[in-house]
Amino acid sequence: MTDHLALLAFKSSITNDPQGVFRSWNKSFHFCEWEGVGCDLRHGRVTILDLGSKGLVGSLSPHVGNMSFLHVLRLENNTFLGAIPPQLGRLNRLQRLYLSSSNFEGEIPANLSHCSNLTHLLVSDNKLVGKFPNELCFFTKLKVLYIHRNNLTGGIPRSIGNLTSLEMLSAAINHIGGSVPDVLGQMKNLTTIGFAGNGLSGTLPPSIFNLSMLTNLSFAVNQLHGSLPPSLGIMLPHLQLFQIWGNQFTGTLPFSISNCSALQTLEMQRNNFSGKIGINFGGLPDLVTVRLHTNNLGSGEPDEMSFISSMTNCSNLKTLVLLLNQLRGFLPNSVGNLSSQLVTLALGGNLLYGKLPSTIGNLVNLTLLGLDINQFVGTIPTEIGNLQNLQVFALDRNNLSGKIPDSIGNISLLIQLFLGNNRLEGNIPPSLGSCKKLLLLDLSRNNLNGTIPKELLRVSALSISLNVGHNHLSGSLPSDVGSLKNLVELDISENELSGELPSGLGSCNSLENLHIEGNFFNGSIPRSLSSLRGIQYFDLSRNNFSGQVPSFLVNFSLMNLNISYNDFEGEVPMEGVFRNTSAISVVGNSKLCGGIPELQLPKCNFKESKKRKMSLALVTVISVVCTVLCVMMVLCFLFCIWLKKKRKGQHSESLSNELFLKVSYQWLLKATDGFSSANLIGVGSYSSVYKGILDEEDETSVVAVKVLNLQRRGASKSFMTECKALRNVRHRNLVKVITSCSSVDFHGNDFKALVYEFMPNGSLERWLNPDPGTENRQNIEIQSLNVLQFRVNIAIDVACALEYLHHHCQTPIVHCDLKPSNVLLDEDMVAHVGDFGVARFLQVLLDPKQSNSVGIKGTIGYVAPEYGMSSEVSIKGDVYSYGILVLEMMTGKRPTDTVFVDGLNLHNFAKTALPDRVTEIVHPMLMKTKEEEETTVPKKIQVPKDSRNDIRKECILSLIRIGVACSMEDPQDRMDITNVLHQLNLVRDNLGGN
Structure with a gap:
């Protein structure tokens, strides 16, 4: 009955059973026949409880600890609330405990050490905290320990060396910290060591490399340093996975890695390795992934790139990433003999030179080809069109010349194409219009000529960037540009384009960056561009545009506007971006006038085309009215000065230069219903914020009134700071201040408040x-x-x-x-x-x-x-x-x-x-x-x-x-x-x- 009751207690602690596991858990069946339950038929006791990956939700009942004959407990991939019950330590016959990916919190119970027969302990992918319990180091029979992806801390205890039977140790992605103890080298049965992403420091102890049975060794993303032993591959001949990327290792790559004939994954990127890549990859037929990028590899020797030829025997190779090193030399023709399974080849950011081998077209399964930031010369081989699975192709920042091959249009799956910063010439091939999935195209800074093909502008998928700037393109900008409704950046600058801007450009309403400077465009700016409300950087300088500066530009949230060196005329607006001299440039437009004083433009003198003579009586009336108004203004000014001096507690700091219209205390008192608590919407360090209605007849005049608590030290300074900050800033993503109030209340006390636009959706x-x-x-x-x-x-x-x-x-x-x-x-x-x-x-x-x-x-x-x-x-x-x-x-x-x-x-x-x-x-x-x-x-x-x-x-x-x-x-x-x-x-x- 003990096991039966324990099972019922387990069931009662589960609140959700989406797969109906417990349908069989009823009186119609003996509990040994219940789903997931296995029994020892001789004793009638439960030996197995296997409910892994059943989607159960609830808590783990401590009564499970009463099933004393339990050998296997599998509850992985469920959702349990709370901690692992310490009562599991009673299961002294338990051999396998699987609790991974089950949302457990708290610490690993120390009394699990009483489960002396445990061989498999898997508690990875939970939310466990605390130090690695020393008590667990007495599992003399433990073979598999998975504690990765938790929040464990406190360093690797030296007592871990007691786990002499351990074969697999995975503790990656925790916060363990500290150094790597040399006692790990005493655990001769280890085949897997995983301590990636733990903030470990120091060096790898030499004893690690004496574990000749190791197949998986991972210390990636730590702060380890030092060099690797030259005989690494001889000492660890069975390695299948070797990951030490994201550390600070130095020295050369051990040539002896060639001896690891079963190696599948070699990841040593983001370190400081240097020297020649002398590994003979020909003896590594199972190799799948090689990542050596972001190091200082390279020796300058004539056969620098010969290792590529040795890789042709790696028939399973899928990923080869060597970018951002110092590799120098020709890319050998043998690159085309690499594995037909290769999907990623990244050699960018090196010192490679010579011509691109046409054999690269043999790598028909490539999805990413990165040869950018090198010194390649010659033409782009037409065989590149054979790479019909290619999605990202980067050849930018080289010295390539000749034409862009038409065959590039065969790469119909292309998403990003980088050919900028070369010496390419000729026309932009219309065949690019066949690349219907293209999101980004960079052809900038070449010697391309001809017109912008309409076929390219009909690739409606273009959304990240279309950059053909700094070439010799001519003709007009086709109206088909309006098809690029999702485009964020368009750069056609520094070409020889002419004509008027097409009104269809206004359909590109996702544009944020628009660069058309350095061309021969003329005419006025189309009114349709008023729909480009998201634009932030707009440069149309050094063209022949004319007409008025478009008034709709004041409504844009522009970060930079450059209209310099054109033929604009008339008055420059004084709102929006035109108020910020650091964000605009209007020089080189001799017919412009007005604007803010900082622009130093001449004043606008608009004279009426027809002058009418006024009668003497009308002149007399106007003179009298003006005189009366002037007298009234002087009297009002004197009255304001007298009233200001009369106020109690006058501050030395003056807000007289504020640009905000001030309101009275009485007005705000009425607007907030006497600063009613019902209208209180927030309280801060120096202030309280109330919802107010400035005009009872206008439902749209809802505002937020921020009232300063002047009893708090620093509140007055905070008010002055906020006024000063908001006086000269204006942006759609800054809260707009409507008015300010610096007055006295009914009791004669100082009163300061700011009135903001009301934000109905709160903070x-x-x-x-x-x-x-x-x-x-x-x-x-x-x-x-x-x-x-x-x-x-x-x-x-x-x-x-x-x-x-x-x-x-x-x-x-x-x-x-x-x-x-x-x-x-x-x-x-x-x-x-x-x-x-x-x-x-x-x-x-x-x-x-x-x-x-x-x-x-x-x-x-x-x-x-x-x-x-x-x-x-x-x-x-x-x-x-x-x-x-x-x-x-x-x-x-x-x-x-x-x-x-x-x-x-x-x-x-x-x-x-x-x-x-x-x-x-x-x-x-x-x-x-x-x-x-x-x-x-x-x-x-x-x-x-x-x-x-x-x-x-x-x-x-x-x-x-x-x-x-x-x-x-x-x-x-x-x-x-x-x-x-x-x-x-x-x-x-x-x-x-x-």
Whole structure:
């Protein structure tokens, strides 16, 4: 009865049984006949409980520990809440315990060591924490130990050497840290060692290389250094997988690797290896993957590339990546004799020269061919058209000449083609129009001539970039350009194009970068371009454009506008981008006038074509009226001065140069219904924010009123800072201030407030961490940011705001407190950055009389680490906060989450998951099914259904990488916000648009 009761207790702890496992668990059957249960028929006791991969949800009952005859317990690939019950330590007959991928939390129970007969312990892919228990080192019979992909810490204990029977040890992707103990070399039965992604330091102990039975050795993505023993391949002859990439190893590659005849995977990239690749690959027939990129390999010897010929015997080779080294020499003809299974060949970023061998056309299964950034000469062989499975082809930054072969149009699956920065000549082949899947085409900086073929402009898939700039192209821009509705970047600059811009260009409403400078275009700018609302960089300088400067440009969120050296005339607008002299250029247009004073253009003198004489009576009336008005204005001015002096507690700082219309305390009191708690929508360090209605008859006049708590020290300074910051900035992704109030209340106290545009969808914090008690759950499920597309859009909006503040304001502004609660969402879910109460101005910081660090404000978890060490405020600090915000959006974890202890933080949590574990750390709602995605995310580019999940994962990986790159500890290592914006736009485009 003990086993029967234990099984019933196990069943009662399960809350969801999607596969109906427990249908047979009833009185109609003996429990030994229940699904997943195996018994010893002689004793009638349960010896096996195998319910792996059944989709069970619930908790693991501690009563399982009462089944004392249990030999095998398999519960992997389910969802269990809570920790592994310590009662499992009672199962002293247990031999195999499988608990991987089951969501277990907490520590590995120390008393599992009582299971002295255990041979297999698999608890990988969970959420286990704590140190590796020393007690587990007494499993003298243990053969397999899988603890990878958890959150274990505390170093590798030396007592692990006691596991003398161990054959397979996998502990990758944890936070173990420390050094590699030499006792691992005592475990002579080991065939697999995996400690990748653990922050290990020091060197690999020589004893490791004495484990002659090893087949898999992986210490990738750590901080190990030193060199490898020359006899490695002789000492480890059975190696099948050798991974040490992402470390700091130096020296040469051991030639003896040639002796590892069973080798399948060789990954030594991202180290500091140097010298000749002297490995004879001919003795490695099972080789599938070779990655040696991002090292310093190369000797300059004449036979530098001879190893390619030795690889022709590797008939299973699929991936060969050698880019970013110092390899010098000819690419031998034998490259065409490589495996017919080869899908990736990447040799870019080396010093290869000579002609491209035509035999490369034999590699018909290639999907990626990268020969860029070398010194190749001659023509592109026509045999390249045989590579009909090719998707990415990079030949840019070489010295290639001749024509682009027409046969390139045969590569119908091509997605990205890079041929820029060569000496190619002749026409752009119309056959490129057959590459219907092309997303990016770069033909820039060549000697191409002729016209832009219409066939190319009809490739509607082009969305990332079409760059034919810096050539000798002539003729007009065909109206077919309007077919590129999804194109983000169009560069036709520095050519000999002429005629008027086609109105169809306005149909390219996804354009963000448009470069048409350095041509012979004429006429006026088509009104249809007013639909390019997303454009950020627009350069039409050095052409022959005429007419008025288009007024619709003031409505664009332009980062840069260059209309210089044309023939524009008339008045320059004073709104939008035209207010920012660092973002515009209008020089070389002799007929322009007006604009802001900084442009130093002549004043506009518009004279009436017909002058009418006015009667003496009319002149007299006008004179009298003007005199009366002047007297009234003087009296009003004197009255204002008298009233201002009368105010109590007048501040020395003056806001008289504000551009905001001020309102009275009484007005705001009425608008907020007496600052009623019912209208309170937020509380901050220095202020409270109320919802208000400035005009009861106008339902659209809803505003947010930020009232400063002047009893708090620093509140008045915060008000002054925010006023100054918002006075001269204007961007669609910054919260717009409507007016300000600096007055006294009914009790004679100082009163300061700012009135902002109201954001009906509240803060990003609300959407990332909704409160079930106060939010409408149904509304959240429909609209919340659980769809990847929305999060990408918000990331772009915030990056746009920072890019503007950092690089396009007359005085660069550092926000200093970027976090989800300071990102507000309007009715269209467009993000706006607000709360500039602790912002800093860089020109002030450059004043040696001013402090760069005193009084730095920010929020724990989001504030850059260097600020805690009294470092100067910089735009890099905002980038750090931005990176944390992106990681929070993707993982659903605040930087102050309780899981981040013992040196673990949100940055490290995300970094260690790159690149293969990101789907495990992201918020579950980001991993929707294809069907859910189709109903919630509109797309600009129709992607085949069976590819969308892969695209989603790629986009998630890119966002995590951006968040990690922005939140690096060293400010100099952080990604520039302009580059961030570029990368995010690529992500949005890959995902399929807004």
